[in-house]
Amino acid sequence: MRLSEVGEFGLIKNMRSICPIPGERILLGIGDDAALVQPRPEYSLLLTTDALTEGIHYDLRYVPIDALGWKSLAVALSDVAAMGGFPVCCLVTIGLPSQWSVEDVRSLYNGITRCAIRYKCPVVGGDTVKTRSGSFINVSVLGEVRSGKEKRRSGAKAGDLLCVTGELGGARTGLEVLQSENIPTSSYPHSIARFLEPRPRLEEAGELIREMETTSMIDISDGLASEVRHLCEESSLGCLVLEENIPVSKEARLWAQKKGELPVQFAMKSGEEYELLFTVDPNILDRIANGSSSTKFAMFSVIGEMKSREEGIKIRKGVEIHPLTIAGWDHFHGFGGGG
């Protein structure tokens, strides 16, 4: 059924039926002028928003609409994780050209709702608008964080260890395999899944903060190299990254080698990973290594150390030390050019 046959209010009814609203803390969801929520008083609130636009962030020739729905919420949840918070609820705006069918919109909302249920972040409202061409999705998330416990980008101290959760390179591998018409996607299942339906590290962030009192945190949306620079800049510090410590996924390693690229360099430029980059006091890490805590070491890798600003942002490869120059992905470098 075409959107023109149901109208905006028919569409809103459709969405209401797809997006379940749990009662707890959500007093009023989709359908009024605004949603109404009642978070706990001892918490501060987090607000974040992320937009994905067709032809820039996704290509519907190889991205299933349902996965796009998941991802549009997941990327905003990743920001809440990177602040050390937990989601309360979200608002979803979709901009659609006339080619879309009601079934497409339902698929999109199914994907959003799967993610909303998985991470306990109900959709409480939004807007549905027409575009002349090309679709977009914008998700705003309201989260909460225990007052004073938020993890800012600016909290790192010189001497802190720089760490990253998980393994990198999978998202870029997934994207490039999907873009290559002659590579079977079944050869890179983890990478495809990672690119299409990234997992915001909400539980992991909670555990890291509880166990390790992390001093700063940021999520990897633009690529490791780029995020290291942000963390350093916001904390007014330098750092030394140890190249051999950067965790690269098995599939990313294989794919980079197939392309004739160095796996670590490939992984450092991989955007949309949504792992967490964070800093921690080395004494706390020692204590954990000595068994006085339950944090699983497999969960993250120590990839460097924060230095004074004057020491610059550098990377050690074997015995050589170079400035860290590999740029991550900047949405706006494409402006005026190829994209």
Next chain:
Amino acid sequence: MRLSEVGEFGLIKNMRSICPIPGERILLGIGDDAALVQPRPEYSLLLTTDALTEGIHYDLRYVPIDALGWKSLAVALSDVAAMGGFPVCCLVTIGLPSQWSVEDVRSLYNGITRCAIRYKCPVVGGDTVKTRSGSFINVSVLGEVRSGKEKRRSGAKAGDLLCVTGELGGARTGLEVLQSENIPTSSYPHSIARFLEPRPRLEEAGELIREMETTSMIDISDGLASEVRHLCEESSLGCLVLEENIPVSKEARLWAQKKGELPVQFAMKSGEEYELLFTVDPNILDRIANGSSSTKFAMFSVIGEMKSREEGIKIRKGVEIHPLTIAGWDHFHGFGGGG
């Protein structure tokens, strides 16, 4: 300067410099993974989002970019007003094609910021994304409302009087005059201003709720006729609208007559008015009329009475009573068709 020359982070710095962040309640604004706010505990939170897309909601041939910025926030604030709340802060997502310059983006943010300052709703974050063609703006507002005092669409009771703030028709007049190449805009100054830079009725809503204990409220974004239907539907009621009581602005009356349309019908179909439609117990209105309250009567008009659902949604024109059928503007009626 083109966006490609400054990059995303240059653009964010630009925005930070334009959007002032008042310290009160806003612990962290633009620049981290999420904004951090601390509203008062006795308040519930409102969340609302509104998107405007180029070619559908605005045409840059006659809408100044600065005014577009104002409007994009104002329309979201109108939803907060319609819930009986006050804004805390907002998030702004802009999607831009490569033709835009950095100066254009600054104009957009200047307009947003003027509105943000006027209505005390600081921009605390957002997203900036590229589009393949056509721009869009999405604004999400966090508001607060005294717990239990929110004004829902569903709160009207049979016998309540139906009221509307201000005068209608100006927004549509403004749009049509701007679209007509041969009409001097100086002939319709109030209508042009109303269309380009609508005023969310935040103070008025606060006063109405305080003085009159309004039972339900909705803002007029799609046109009076359409919003009357929403209010009736959500409250499971019917109503009788009195045509001669509908307030039509002087300029709208002139313009409608010039076009050979009936002014009241023209005004009822006028979208983007952002006046408030609300219901109130007639006894309270009597008390106010008898001078026991300070609410200014000039601020609103009584345009009808809520009836049981079975009595339907009707309009009285002189001695005749008809079903109220004049449709407001539905964004999605354009889908698949001309728009």
